[in-house]
Structure formats: C-alpha cells, structure tokens
Amino acid sequence: xxxxxxxxxxxxxxxxxxxxxxxxxxxLRERKKQQTRETIERVALELFAERGFDETTIADIAEAAxxxxxxxxxxxxxxxxxxxxxxxxxxxxxxxVLEQRPAGTTTADVLREFLxxxxxxxxxxLLRKKVLMANPALGVRMRARFESLLTESxxxxxxxxxDDIRSRLIAASMNAxxxxxxxxxxxxxxxxxPEQVTQTLDEVLEFLRGGLAALDRx
Amino acid sequence: xxxxxxxxxxxxxxxxxxxxxxxxxxxLRERKKQQTRETIERVALELFAERGFDETTIADIAEAAxxxxxxxxxxxxxxxxxxxxxxxxxxxxxxxVLEQRPAGTTTADVLREFLxxxxxxxxxxLLRKKVLMANPALGVRMRARFESLLTESxxxxxxxxxDDIRSRLIAASMNAxxxxxxxxxxxxxxxxxPEQVTQTLDEVLEFLRGGLAALDRx
DNA sequence: GGCAAATCTGCAGCACCTGCACTTATACAC
DNA sequence: GTGTATAAGTGCAGGTGCTGCAGATTTGCC
Numbered sequence: 001x002x003x004x005x006x007x008x009x010x011x012x013x014x015x016x017x018x019x020x021x022x023x024x025x026x027x028l029r030e031r032k033k034q035q036t037r038e039t040i041e042r043v044a045l046e047l048f049a050e051r052g053f054d055e056t057t058i059a060d061i062a063e064a065a066x067x068x069x070x071x072x073x074x075x076x077x078x079x080x081x082x083x084x085x086x087x088x089x090x091x092x093x094x095x096x097v098l099e100q101r102p103a104g105t106t107t108a109d110v111l112r113e114f115l116x117x118x119x120x121x122x123x124x125x126l127l128r129k130k131v132l133m134a135n136p137a138l139g140v141r142m143r144a145r146f147e148s149l150l151t152e153s154x155x156x157x158x159x160x161x162x163d164d165i166r167s168r169l170i171a172a173s174m175n176a177x178x179x180x181x182x183x184x185x186x187x188x189x190x191x192x193x194p195e196q197v198t199q200t201l202d203e204v205l206e207f208l209r210g211g212l213a214a215l216d217r218x
Numbered sequence: 219x220x221x222x223x224x225x226x227x228x229x230x231x232x233x234x235x236x237x238x239x240x241x242x243x244x245x246l247r248e249r250k251k252q253q254t255r256e257t258i259e260r261v262a263l264e265l266f267a268e269r270g271f272d273e274t275t276i277a278d279i280a281e282a283a284x285x286x287x288x289x290x291x292x293x294x295x296x297x298x299x300x301x302x303x304x305x306x307x308x309x310x311x312x313x314x315v316l317e318q319r320p321a322g323t324t325t326a327d328v329l330r331e332f333l334x335x336x337x338x339x340x341x342x343x344l345l346r347k348k349v350l351m352a353n354p355a356l357g358v359r360m361r362a363r364f365e366s367l368l369t370e371s372x373x374x375x376x377x378x379x380x381d382d383i384r385s386r387l388i389a390a391s392m393n394a395x396x397x398x399x400x401x402x403x404x405x406x407x408x409x410x411x412p413e414q415v416t417q418t419l420d421e422v423l424e425f426l427r428g429g430l431a432a433l434d435r436x
Numbered sequence: 437g438g439c440a441a442a443t444c445t446g447c448a449g450c451a452c453c454t455g456c457a458c459t460t461a462t463a464c465a466c
Numbered sequence: 467g468t469g470t471a472t473a474a475g476t477g478c479a480g481g482t483g484c485t486g487c488a489g490a491t492t493t494g495c496c
Contacts, residue, residue, distance in 0.1 A: 029462050029473070036474090057451065068476045073453065144358040165418065168394035169425055176386035200383065203433060207387055210432020211425040218424050247442070247493050254444095275482065286445045291484065437496105444491065452483085460475070466468085 037075050040065045042124075044082045049127040053083070053135045083131065084142060086124070091149050098153045107157045108205050111174065112198075147175045166215070170208055177204035255293050258283045260342075262300045267345040271301070271353045298356070301349065304342070305360060309367050316371040325368075325375045326423050329392065330416075365393045384433070388426055395422035 026034070043064040047056040058079060062069040076082045094114055101110045132139045154174075155167035177200060261282040265274040276297060280287040294300045312332055319328045350357045372392075373385035395418060 027463075032462090033474075058453085059451085070454095070477070071475055074474075077453095079452070140359075140362045144362060148358075165395070165421060168397060169391055169422070172390035172394035173387050173429075176390035177383065203383060203436070204387070206432050206436050207429035209429075210435075211391075211427075211429030213432075214424050214428020215421065217428075218421070245494075250493090251443080276484085277482085287483095288446070288485090289444055292444080295484095297483070439496085440494085442491100442493075445489085447487090447489105448485105450483105450485080452481105454479105454481080456478090458476080458478105460473100462471105462473075464469100464471085466470105 036065075036067060036071070040067065040072055040075060041082060041085070045124060045127050045131070048083060048131040053079075053131055053138060080138070080141070083128070083138065084145070086128075087142060088145070091146065095149060095153055099156070107154050107170070108174075108208065112201055112205075143175065147171060150174055166212065169211065173204055173208055173211075177201060254283075254285060254289070258285065258290055258293055259300060259303070263342060263345050263349070266301065266349040271297075271349055271356060298359070301346070301356065302360060302363070304346075306363070309364060313367055313371060317374070325372050325388070326392070326426070330419055330423075361393060361397065365389055368392055384430065387429065391422055391426055391429075395419060 040061065044056070044061045047060055047064060058069050058072055061079075061082070062072055065072075072082075076085065094111075097114055098107060098110050101107075132142070151167055151171035154170050158167055258279065262274070262279045265278055265282060276287050276290055279297075279300070280290055283290075290300075294303065312329075315332055316325060316328050319325075350360070368389035369385055372388050373382055376382060376385055
C-alpha cells in the first residue's frame with residue numbers, strides 16, 4: 001500500500017542540501033526563517049514518531065517548536081505537508097535528474113542510478129519510516145504523489161502525453177516495484193540492502209522490456 | 219490519476235441490487251433506514267455535481283436530505299464515504315467474482331468478462347464522473363482502493379502473498395489500463411465504447427504476457 | 437397499550453485550516 | 467544611528483469535518 005521505502009531512502013541525502021555554499025550569506029531574516037522551518041519539521045517528526053501522526057496536534061507541534069500555531073501554516077500547507085515536504089523536495093530532485101538525463105538513457109536507467117547513488121538511512125529517515133509504518137493511510141497518499149510524478153516524467157521521455165498507455169504501464173510497474181522493495185526490505189532491518197534493491201529493480205526492468213517488446217510485436 | 223471510468227462503469231449495475239427479492243419484507247424500520255441512506259447518497263451526489271465536493275458542506279447535505287447533520291455520520295464514515303460507498307460495493311462484488319472464478323481462469327479473464335457484462339452508464343454514474351473530474355484528488359484515493367483490491371486478488375490467483383512482485387506488477391498494470399481507458403473514453407462521450415475498452419484491455423494483457431514471459435526466462 | 441430496542445437529534449467540543457488585523461523583527465537608505 | 471518599508475510572527479474569530487453523549491422519537495413485539 002505504501003511507498004515509504006523510497007521516501008525514506010530518498011531522504012538520506014536531504015541533509016546535504018541544507019548547506020548552500022554558492023550563496024555568500026542569506027541574511028539574518030532568511031536564516032531565521034530557514035531555522036524556524038527546520039525546527040518545526042524536526043520536532044513534528046519526533047512527535048509523530050513518538051505518539052503517532054493523528055495523536056499529534058498542531059498545538060503540540062507549535063508548543064514544542066516554540067512558535068504560534070498560526071505560524072506553522074505559513075510554512076506548511078497542512079499538517080501532512082510537514083511530513084511530506086522533504087519527500088516532495090526529493091521528488092523534484094529526481095524529476096530534475098530525469099529531465100536532464102543524457103540522450104539515449106532511459107528513465108529506468110536514471111532511476112537505478114539515482115537509487116544506487118544514495119547513501120544509508122539517516123536519523124530523520126528512520127523516524128519517518130516509523131511514522132508511516134504506524135499509519136498506512138499516509139503511505140497511500142505519498143505513493144499517489146510519487147506515481148503522478150513518475151507518470152508525467154515517463155510520458156515526457158516517450159514523447160507522448162500522460163495518457164499514453166505505455167507511460168502509465170511503466171510508471172505503474174515502477175511504483176509497484178518500489179512498494180515491493182520496501183516491503184521486502186522492511187523485515188530485513190533499518191538500512192536497505194543495496195543488493196536486494198538492485199535485484200528487484202532488475203526484475204522489474206526485465207518485466208518492462210518483455211512487456212514493451214510484446215506491445216511492439218502486436 | 220483517477221480511475222473513475224471503472225467506477226462509473228461499475229455503477230451501471232448498482233441499481234439492480236437495491237431490489238432484493240429473496241427476503242419477503244425487511245420491515246418498516248429497515249426500509250426507512252435504507253430510504254434515508256439512499257436519499258443522503260442521492261442529494262449529496264447532486265450537490266457535489268452541482269457545486270463541487272469541497273464546496274458542499276455536511277450541513278448542506280443534511281438540509282437537502284431533511285435529516286440532522288449528526289445522522290449523516292451514523293450512515294457514512296466520512297463525507298468522502300458518501301461518494302465512495304457505491305464503488306466500494308462494486309469492488310466487493312468484483313472481489314467476489316474473482317474469488318469464485320472457475321479453476322483455470324485468470325484474473326485478467328474475469329476482469330475482461332466483468333467489464334464486458336456491464337451495461338451503459340446510468341444517471342448517478344454520470345454525476346459521479348462529473349464530481350471526480352472536477353476534483354482529481356478524489357480520483358487518486360479511489361484508485362488506490364482499487365489497486366489494493368486487485369493486488370490481493372491477483373496474489374491469491376498466483377498462490378503467493380500480496381508482496382509477490384508479480385502480483386503487484388499485474389495489479390499495477392491493470393490499474394494503469396483502467397485509468398488509461400477512462401481518459402481515452404472521456405473525450406468520446408458519456409457512455410464507454412466497448413470496442414475501445416476491449417482493445418485497450420487486450421493491449422495490457424499483451425504487455426503482461428510479454429513481461430511475465432521475460433521474468434520466467436531470467 | 438406498554439415495554440424494549442433501534443434510530444434520530446441537538447449540543448458541546450476537538451482538531452484542522454483560513455482570513456485578517458496587529459505587533460515585532462529585519463533590511464535598507466540616509 | 468535613525469527612520470521607514472517590508473517581511474515574519476501572532477492572536478482572534480470563524481468555518482468545516484467529525485465524535486461522544488444524553489435525551490427524544492420511532493419502531494418492533496407481546
């Protein structure tokens with residue numbers, strides 16, 4: 001039902017992005033803003049992991065983050081968004097990688113490379129995994145986000161619209177693969193096993209190749 | 219993103235179920251209960267179609283159905299459930315058909331038969347389609363429900379668990395197919411074109427055969 | 437008719453989320 | 467440094483979904 005394997009996986013390189021060396025100094029206002037945002041994210045995640053998503057109120061987060069409840073909604077669209085924003089960032093990054101891929105490279109290649117290049121889980125990723133495991137409905141919504149992204153991106157690759165049946169089939173298969181990978185690895189421990197990831201991904205790619213070839217023949 | 223082609227399609231035979239000839243008479247209390255439920259469903263659907271899902275409040279529905287707002291929640295778990303309950307019923311029916319299918323028949327065969335046996339859209343189905351078209355998020359959630367059902371059923375067919383990658387790939391591909399069918403047929407008019415449905419479904423089956431064969435070879 | 441059970445209802449209340457006006461903090465020009 | 471414009475933070479009122487609870491109403495049955 002969920003896809004938080006990928007999501008927690010993606011999170012592993014999120015930390016690197018917070019330090020931006022290209023800009024000299026963002027200014028106090030901007031720094032404080034960023035700090036506030038990160039504080040909210042951090043304490044919210046801790047509370048979610050500790051007592052559950054539904055059991056944590058906006059008031060709780062506000063108090064723990066030492067801000068007004070109203071302030072939270074100027075940073076995040078919704079309570080759910082506090083949990084999903086980092087995944088969204090990573091989805092955008094993946095989208096960027098997909099768009100900028102060299103000619104001749106398939107979306108599948110990029111995905112494989114993207115997954116392989118990521119490091120092990122960090123603290124936040126583990127907490128997030130815990131939250132999502134305790135609340136399946138959250139995972140469903142996250143997975144829907146991911147599939148939309150995949151479908152659009154793959155449709156671009158193929159040069160057709162998002163309603164192209166091939167795009168959908170590929171995106172759906174990919175998404176199924178990620179879900180499967182997550183569940184396979186869930187029992188195995190905290191950190192994903194790269195070997196298993198590669199194997200499952202290869203299976204899916206094999207499946208896709210065979211299926212697409214069959215479509216071409218007909 | 220959505221799957222309401224199937225959903226509206228499935229609805230077409232919903233009406234038949236409301237008349238139950240096996241039981242002599244359900245009693246006044248039970249009849250009134252059923253009547254209230256149907257009234258709520260009907261007026262809610264009309265309001266959703268007229269002014270949108272988010273723009274319709276529980277109070278609006280309660281007033282139109284001539285019941286207390288509190289009563290609505292004794293019939294439906296949530297506002298969304300008012301819209302989804304009929305689809306859920308049809309999902310259960312499909313599940314039943316899948317479970318009781320003759321040995322040697324594949325899930326794909328059953329699905330194809332199931333889709334082909336349904337009649338044209340009824341009034342409620344058209345309204346529902348309108349509601350879902352105006353609110354993509356609703357369709358995403360509905361689609362997630364359907365995929366879960368498909369995955370479980372197909373997993374049973376294959377004799378493995380729901381975490382079997384083949385089950386997921388097949389279910390995901392099927393779901394992608396339905397989504398595509400809906401979008402293809404959307405522009406074509408109100409009633410689905412059986413010919414196009416068959417064609418798209420056949421394409422997907424071809425895709426699946428090719429993909430699964432490739433998996434077997436490896 | 438009278439009792440038991442189911443149903444309906446109103447009310448209070450929690451939680452998410454929003455708009456708006458107001459205060460406070462930062463940035464920038466002088 | 468001072469003053470002003472801009473942005474961030476806050477408090478408040480309110481809308482909406484949803485729930486628990488207790489009492490009124492309706493139905494089933496003897």
